[in-house]
Amino acid sequence: MLRDILLYAGSIVVAGWGIAHFFPTRSVIRSFGPISDDSRKILAMEWIMEGLTLVFIGLLVIIVNLVASAQDSIPTIVYQLSGFMLLAMAAVSVRTGARTAVLPMRLCPIIFTTVAAGYFLASVL
Numbered sequence: 001m002l003r004d005i006l007l008y009a010g011s012i013v014v015a016g017w018g019i020a021h022f023f024p025t026r027s028v029i030r031s032f033g034p035i036s037d038d039s040r041k042i043l044a045m046e047w048i049m050e051g052l053t054l055v056f057i058g059l060l061v062i063i064v065n066l067v068a069s070a071q072d073s074i075p076t077i078v079y080q081l082s083g084f085m086l087l088a089m090a091a092v093s094v095r096t097g098a099r100t101a102v103l104p105m106r107l108c109p110i111i112f113t114t115v116a117a118g119y120f121l122a123s124v125l
Helices: 002-022 025-030 037-067 073-095 103-124
Strands: none
Touching: 002 037, 002 103, 025 037, 037 073, 073 103
């Protein structure tokens, strides 16, 4: 029961955070002021790719939890690898976006680390 709560809650948070990336993309790019067309495209690509990655992680964990047997080792591996990916993303965020004055960017490492901790805990329950 606690395992499912941790997995579903974390997945909803991380996928929701990923979906939230899609809406402000244009305004985020505009906030950089006059930049080259190539820089605009790269910025859009990176912003959207992070959102897609987060949605993928959230959906992957939900789907694996729904279809895999609790006795199977694959769910544990998926939950732990997803947690490690979120920790890697948190590490990048700590060194980059979290150093800005933009509040959502400062929240990324906290959100990623919290969900990763939930995934790790769920993987041992």
